[in-house]
Amino acid sequence: MNDSINPYAPPQSDILPASNPDEIQQLASPWRRLGASILDSLILMVIALPIMYFSGYFSRIMEQAGKPSYLTMEQLVWAVVGLGIMLAINWNHLGRGQTIGKGIMNLRIVRKTGMPAERSHIILKRILPLQLIAQVPFLGGLFLFVDTVCIFRSKHNTLHDDIADTKVIDLRQLPAV
DSSP: OOOOOTSSSSOOSOOOOOOOOOHHSSSSOHHHHHHHHHHHHHHHHHHHHHHHHHTHHHHHHTTTTTTTOOOOOHHHHHHHHHHHHHHHHHHHHHHOOHHHHHTTTTTTEEEHHHHHHHHIIIIIIIIIIHHHHSSSTTEEEEEEHHHHHGGGGGTOHHHHHHHTEEEEGGGGGGOOO
């Protein structure tokens, strides 16, 4: 009897090549990420600033100019409103791991493993922590600045990428399937 061939044994060859997600998915350049962020900010400002103006928010802020500044309930309400507007205008894009700006720049948010990032993951672990920290007077603005300049690190990841375990890839660089 010949025992060298076992028909029930698993295949002995490597049928899937070893892969590195960073080689397959080209990381987005810092300049493309910055451009997408600027586009997202401009889109949000076009919608939110007129609402803030006509509600009298800017007049109330100007009345308090020169007085000690504290985080007010109105500022918190506007932070929530701004977050709501941002989520509303980007809802469909977030389902694809993008914002409008990232869509225009052909970028996508994915997990560091290369798997797609779900909308809930992007909102709860990427957007929400950043928005909460941004509300802290003085330190919030400093954190946002440091977070932004972190895109110039070697892996082009921001602090909110580190928090959410995500990365941003350039869709123009994906290999044809």
